[in-house]
Amino acid sequence: MTGVAVHLEGLRRTFGATHALDNLDLRIEPGELIALLGPSGCGKTTALRILAGLDDADAGRVLVGGKDVTGLPASKRGMGMVFQAYSLFPHLDAQRNVEFGLRLRGRKDAATRSAEMLELVGLAGFAKRFPHQLSGGQQQRVALARALAIEPQVLLLDEPLSALDAKVRVQLRDEIRRIQTEVGTTTLFVTHDQEEALAVADRVGVMKSGKLEQLAAPAEIYQKPATAFVADFVGLSNRLAGTVHGDVVEVLGTRLPLVTPHTGGSAVTALVRPEAVGVTPDATSEAKVLTASFLGPTSRVTVTAGDQLVVAQVPSGQLPSLTPGTAVRLELQPVPVALQD
Amino acid sequence: MAGLAAKRARKQRAFRWTVLIVLGTFFLLPLAAMVEFSTRNSETWPLLVDWPQLSATYPDLANGIVSSLGQAALTSLLMLVLLVPTAIWVRLRLPKLRPLVEFLCLLPLTIPAIVLVVGLAPVYAWVNYLIGGSSLTLVFAYTILVLPYAYRAIDAGLSAIDVKTLAEAARSLGSGWMTVIWRVVLPNIRSAVLSAAFLTVALVLGEFTIASLLHRTNLQVAIDYLGKSSATMSVAVSLAALLLAFVLLIVLSLFGDRRTTAKEKS
Numbered sequence: 001m002t003g004v005a006v007h008l009e010g011l012r013r014t015f016g017a018t019h020a021l022d023n024l025d026l027r028i029e030p031g032e033l034i035a036l037l038g039p040s041g042c043g044k045t046t047a048l049r050i051l052a053g054l055d056d057a058d059a060g061r062v063l064v065g066g067k068d069v070t071g072l073p074a075s076k077r078g079m080g081m082v083f084q085a086y087s088l089f090p091h092l093d094a095q096r097n098v099e100f101g102l103r104l105r106g107r108k109d110a111a112t113r114s115a116e117m118l119e120l121v122g123l124a125g126f127a128k129r130f131p132h133q134l135s136g137g138q139q140q141r142v143a144l145a146r147a148l149a150i151e152p153q154v155l156l157l158d159e160p161l162s163a164l165d166a167k168v169r170v171q172l173r174d175e176i177r178r179i180q181t182e183v184g185t186t187t188l189f190v191t192h193d194q195e196e197a198l199a200v201a202d203r204v205g206v207m208k209s210g211k212l213e214q215l216a217a218p219a220e221i222y223q224k225p226a227t228a229f230v231a232d233f234v235g236l237s238n239r240l241a242g243t244v245h246g247d248v249v250e251v252l253g254t255r256l257p258l259v260t261p262h263t264g265g266s267a268v269t270a271l272v273r274p275e276a277v278g279v280t281p282d283a284t285s286e287a288k289v290l291t292a293s294f295l296g297p298t299s300r301v302t303v304t305a306g307d308q309l310v311v312a313q314v315p316s317g318q319l320p321s322l323t324p325g326t327a328v329r330l331e332l333q334p335v336p337v338a339l340q341d
Numbered sequence: 342m343a344g345l346a347a348k349r350a351r352k353q354r355a356f357r358w359t360v361l362i363v364l365g366t367f368f369l370l371p372l373a374a375m376v377e378f379s380t381r382n383s384e385t386w387p388l389l390v391d392w393p394q395l396s397a398t399y400p401d402l403a404n405g406i407v408s409s410l411g412q413a414a415l416t417s418l419l420m421l422v423l424l425v426p427t428a429i430w431v432r433l434r435l436p437k438l439r440p441l442v443e444f445l446c447l448l449p450l451t452i453p454a455i456v457l458v459v460g461l462a463p464v465y466a467w468v469n470y471l472i473g474g475s476s477l478t479l480v481f482a483y484t485i486l487v488l489p490y491a492y493r494a495i496d497a498g499l500s501a502i503d504v505k506t507l508a509e510a511a512r513s514l515g516s517g518w519m520t521v522i523w524r525v526v527l528p529n530i531r532s533a534v535l536s537a538a539f540l541t542v543a544l545v546l547g548e549f550t551i552a553s554l555l556h557r558t559n560l561q562v563a564i565d566y567l568g569k570s571s572a573t574m575s576v577a578v579s580l581a582a583l584l585l586a587f588v589l590l591i592v593l594s595l596f597g598d599r600r601t602t603a604k605e606k607s
Binding site: 052053054073074075076077078079080081083085086087088089090091100101104105143146147150156 | 502503506507509510511512513514515516517520525528529531
């Protein structure tokens, strides 16, 4: 199966005075998995629902495979969808749930296809179980099998992991990626969990107030955030006072490149990642360790430097030498930083 | 501590039994009196289960029974056809209208039957004129009368499932609205629909005021007439109707219990 291109063109949607979507443009390449990431109310689910045909845009077009489907009802769009809430039909067992869409299409191979799909999601032995006999993770797998069974043009995942516990989330997240790569369906994945988005997507679209702030590969989103909002929303950031000198900003005595050129005044607040901060014991330094927390392979150290608090992520092996009260020297890695608006 | 708890448990048990016995006596005594009275003539009950004989001996009663059964069946059907799609549609597409629809459906509960009849009389003058005076025309009035009970039952069924998500899942899989209602929502509110239907049947079988005041025949009107000529038979029929309603309600609760237990067991 090969995917089709999806193009959301100038989508607008308002709910009362709120602009859920404000001229949103998004192009998904064939077979690509794009994750829309953003805080609650940023419009990511609205975008997905409009693509699914479950909601209408006030303006704009939805193109799937070059065809305008804006006016088509959800039932005619041929899109598979997995919902945040458990959506299996309670009166049907897993197999009949997967067969549902196939039988509507009059497919004679419904039983075989549904068995294949259940196998694909690792639930071959659960065909006769009813939804209330399945765990949350299993229900979402069946929902995924049901969505994929109809060989959808586009797969839509509306926060499908948010109701699951942490371990199952990670397992299912990886499985979704494996299956999506295997079947090659163009996929839109909506989530508010940055780790989830960065882990599964080919590209991540960070949304704010109905607009795309940045659409880029996960590594780029993390390392070169286009705006302060993206830097702040994706990953942890220190807010440190700095001074702009041309195309660099000086923070804690180190000159760091800027992600985007700065045009305002020279006194700014730079957003610096904890892993870009190095901490070394140095008896001559005025900076002191305030707290040190063990987090497994890495540890988090909070340092007071003048009137600023700096959070650093260091290898756990360093932790014994960084007890609270230790005088330390801070070293910033010269990675590009964003400035707070 | 254990002694205190046992003493309290004994007290509570004694209280429960007292309440049960007092209320049981209150409800069962009239029924026992009815059984006693209706069995004084040994021919009464055998005649009641011999339909040809019954309809030959008491044609009005037979007519009333047939009318009531017809009314119960048609009212259930009309109620379901009107109420089920409306309740589903309101939940899916017009959630803001839900309080209004609920208010309208509960309204008949607050209006005494006699007041309803005053309003219905001129309407039924037109019904008489347009489609005749058959007792089955009472179905329209009864559908309004059962709305509060039926709406509550169906609404409770819809509250128990996530109608919106199920409907959206079905639509994304290619279902039109009729398929959504018929193949996804209805099977999941089956017990609620049955509750609504049983309550309707029970209510219609016991209805007297509207039928009598609108000069139509039904079981209760026939029993009332019969009471003037054969008191024993009239009491026997009343008791039988009451038992039928009990059986319906027991079947209803058993059905509900079975579904719940099946779910819990699994």
